Amino acid sequence: MVRILVCDKIHEDGIRILREFAEVDVSTGMKPEELLAKVPDYDAIVVRSATKVTAEVISAGKSLKAIARAGVGLDNVDTKAALARNIKLINSPEASTVAVAELVMGLMLSFARKIPRADLGTKQGKWEKKELMGTELRGKTLGIIGTGNIGKAVGRRAAAFEMRLLLYDVVRDEGFAREVGGRYVELDELLGNSDYVTLHVPLLPETRHMIGKRELEMMKQGAVLINTSRGAVVDEKELIEALKGGRIGGACL
Template sequence: MDNMKVLIADQINEKGIDELKDVAEVVNNTSITKEELVTVIKDFDAIIVRSRTKVTREVIEAAEKLKIIARAGVGVDNVDVEAATEHGIMVVNAPESTSITVAEHTMGIILSLARKISIADKSVKESKWEKKKFMGLELNGKTLGVIGMGRIGSQVVTRSKAFGMDALVYDPYITEEAAAELGVTVVDLETLLKNSDVMTVHVPLTPETKHLIAKPQFDIMKENAFIVNCARGGIIKEEDLYEALSTGKIGGAGLDVYEEEPPKNNPLFGLDNVVLTPHIAASTAEAQRDAAIIVANEIKKVFKGESPKNVLNMPVLDPETFQLIKPYFKLTEKLGKFLMQTAKGNIKEINITYCGELSEFKKQDILTRMVLQEILNPILTEPVNLVNANSVAKIRGIVVTEGKRCDAKGYKSLIKVEMKSESKDISLEGIAAKEPEIIMIDGYKVDVETEGTMLIVRYKDIPGIIGAIGTRLGEQGINIAKMQVGRKELGGEAVMVLKVDQKVKGTEIEKLLKLEDVYDAVAVNL
């Protein structure tokens, strides 16, 4: 350990540097260029970056001793995580460092909206005294609606309780026990929007959450409602937000994040009932200090041969093990993404069975964690990774079981994943061929490519229904590229898998479900 070297490539708090000095030689070069980094990285065992330095594939391939890349913050957009994984290099970050900071900023915006602090401040500085214009609202007795109850959402709830607020929560993964402990009521999104006086968003930006809040949602909010977004730009559709604010449909809004950053010529700039800040919710001295200390301690763990907490990729494996398991990475990713998009309500159980040669492999647990990672990450603001996947699932009340059996149905290896949710169960079986393939859905034999958009339809196996489904899709301009059907018995339930050329909207699925003898339909984007 005495010979370890750490490169500090971006400026971090001194407390983090001090943590490392007793275990490694620390080189502080916060102005290093890309070209210089490629040249010198071969000498280092660890590197710490923030946002400026890009740890590209070229940098990673030039590294000879690198064990860990640490991002002193939350996002890792500036790190090629895939390349790091391929080279057995861990990537860590500090997701918990900003939880309190962002929660406090959220409360600050809520208070500014309720008491019109920002526009009152501007008025006084213009030598005006407009007391009647700035009549405010008390938070006491009002209802807070929290969309996403990860670390930050939970901190916001805790602080809102000090103001005498009640809390409604929309989060498909929160358990009844966790909700009771926090003193919140879990509801669906529509109920939250209709009944909340103040709403705050704390979910990641994914295809499912993009424009989660748009005109249909504003239309059902209270007339004096406030909404705040300190999560990611794009979750709220700004065009519809402007309309809701300018017409008095809702009372006010607060944004720290935007669809375009920095925002330019944004019509929201001209409104008095909106509070805007420049993506600074996570920017406090304490958060930067904590981030530096967290990643420094992660590096120390790696140097001591221990497992860090915030690993975002594959833990280091010996080369032989890595080569054996690598072909199944993409399959588990696809299975997890498929299941996540078909879940309805709270997930109760996830059962994973390994068949064939995989049943003899001793480290299937890594593949199990990969499946969990793909299922849980899209809905949670805190990153779910290979180290914390099992514990996050447990906290969320999800029972995870792992099994082995020898029958792989003629394939070298096969993975079966069964997911039980509040109102729907589904099982998938997949193989790692040249490209991952799903060969069974709920016991129906299929042969599904795991790329693009698919529509999975359950229907009664009677003459004419397949044609009716195709006609209904054609009426909506949806082109079918490939079709497969699977059934167990003539005249019973059957499953159709359609590969289509464009994404399928919820309204288009609703029209499909109106067909007689169509039981269920769901779109999956892989």
Template sequence: MEPWRVLVTDGLQDTGISILSKEAQVDDHKGISAEELLKEIGNYDALIVRGRTKVTSEVIEAGKKLKVIGRAGVGVDNIDTAYAKEKGVIVVNAPTATTTAVAELAMGMVFALAREIPRADASMKRGEWAKKEFEGVELYGKTLGIIGFGRIGSTVGQMAAAVGMRIMACCLFRIPETIRIIGGELLMMDDIIEKSDFITIHTPLSDETRGMINAEAFARMKDGVYLICTARGGIIDEKALLDALNSGKVAGAALDVFETEPPVFKELINHPKVIATPHMAGQTNEAQRRASMDIAKEVTAALKGDKLHWKIV
């Protein structure tokens, strides 16, 4: 029998490649174009991607030998999971690998917004000493509303509780016990929107969550609210956010994800009350190593017909 062939399109650390190579031939074609992927995918039993590669129905249709698609990370919105299921192609991910990294960036953004750290740093680099311009707010006693209280959201909640924030959370898909352990409250989405001083978003992008934070939601928020999103672009209506920033309804926003990536809405990115980062929440050495190992083991298990830990479809 010929060895399985695995195509990697967005890079994978050596630890993952090493695990895969014990069972299969691995071809790392980092940065492969959509056109080339369509030409090549028919030769492979497995495909491993990150967020860049779009695994469309056309790609899955062209993958005549394809048995499994692995996402080295959490979100699978770049994979047509419905069509994969229809074609009998397994989809797996590595949902726990980046939890700490994403939660730490989200919490870092809370601190950065509260004390205007990026703007103060930029002024110093311009040779200014504008101390009196940077009167921030303390986090102690403030209410943090967490929309989506899964692995990442609950980790953020634990971190925020440790600095004395009041935690409120809503979970769209399950009722977590962690919220009670850290002394927080499990509330409805409307309560989070209306009562929070800081709001951080940790839900997947879906038909239910797309555009969820819109003009209507902003209108119901406290004046001077702070907004953080390290989840997925498209959950926040970016035009509505810009309007809310300009009106003062939103005192500051920190965004790691955007409707279009790289973002084209420069007016939002360049806004003085916005902290923008390039979808880097999961980009720590430790997280990428875990993601590479986890997805390599999961894809290998799928090829061998072994038990799977993180099967999407």
């Protein structure tokens, strides 16, 4: 019988489904050396983001045939080492699409309407009505960097808010652009013309720090950067400097 090791917490329904066709052991919070000792006994492992599936782990997994990531990104898995062993890599690209897209809309609304400050002030007994006037999202320009599943979901929701959409991706989906009334542009044009910029790209060597000093300086004065993808996509030291200097209006991370 196939043996599966679940290394990070997943929903009990997922465990139940796996147990319909395999012997499943759940062992979360393992130290690297504990995982190295366990992995040789299993045909497949399931991880989220906490467990790092290194080349050493893959080498130790003599029986490994599959590595499953209960999530979108595979940056915690040494994919080269896995593919060299012909180990199948599995992720769940649509699992968090709606949740992340709704979070992005919530972050924009919170920033535009100054909801966190209003909440804190009210709890402190303040009534800062004039200071908390805020702005509307309608008519503002949202720049979406990365139009995969999540980027598209954000675009559809932003279009419903009557926002203008600028899109950037190395692979363009003109059908989607027509659907939401947006248009694909080069990255520099998007940065210079967007009131909000939201990132939806995987963490790859070519996307690490893709938003750095140059890109932050190109952003529209007072614009807001939203990053719900991997943190390393943004050079956080440069982001802090841009915020301190008032170059951009804010960041939602």
